[in-house]
Amino acid sequence: MKKVSLSETDQYAENAFKRFIVHDSPYFKILNFNFRAGQELPVHSHEIEGQVSILILEGEGEFLGKDGAVLPARPGDVLISDISEPHGVRAQSDLRVLVTIAPPI
């Protein structure tokens, strides 16, 4: 049993988003990304079995999908995507997200 406090990773960088590994195991990988307004995790995909969840913790932004798809991203919104399906996130304010990848990659 292990506890991690995301209050300890409330850090940003001006040149690119910050990325913290919260947990990594054979079962899942959990990451915290913090974006300044305007920063983004560009749309990407990998030809790997598995899924990713992206939970908005704080701030406002957009989930990005294939062919320019855009969905509003507000606190408490969860995006679920196959790892092989294009997905990304763009920040409109300072934005904190929690990403879970299973199985881990």
Added chain:
Amino acid sequence: MKKVSLSETDQYAENAFKRFIVHDSPYFKILNFNFRAGQELPVHSHEIEGQVSILILEGEGEFLGKDGAVLPARPGDVLISDISEPHGVRAQSDLRVLVTIAPPI
């Protein structure tokens, strides 16, 4: 790609915690539990391979572990536990948590 808004599951019950399935796939299961103050997910474990993460979304409470172990649970706190290791949650105020289980059980 699928989006779920936890604002839609901000519901409580007086007799026991409320439980919503956010997502269920071969890769992971994501659940939202909402507790009134005093309600709890009692300490439990299953002899199954895998891990569970418990993220505090809102409210105050305690993570519960084996032999009476107690850890403070505040928004942004994440508990990681083997599914086979005793774990639970107790609410001290209205409390919302997001649970991810991989692989799903």
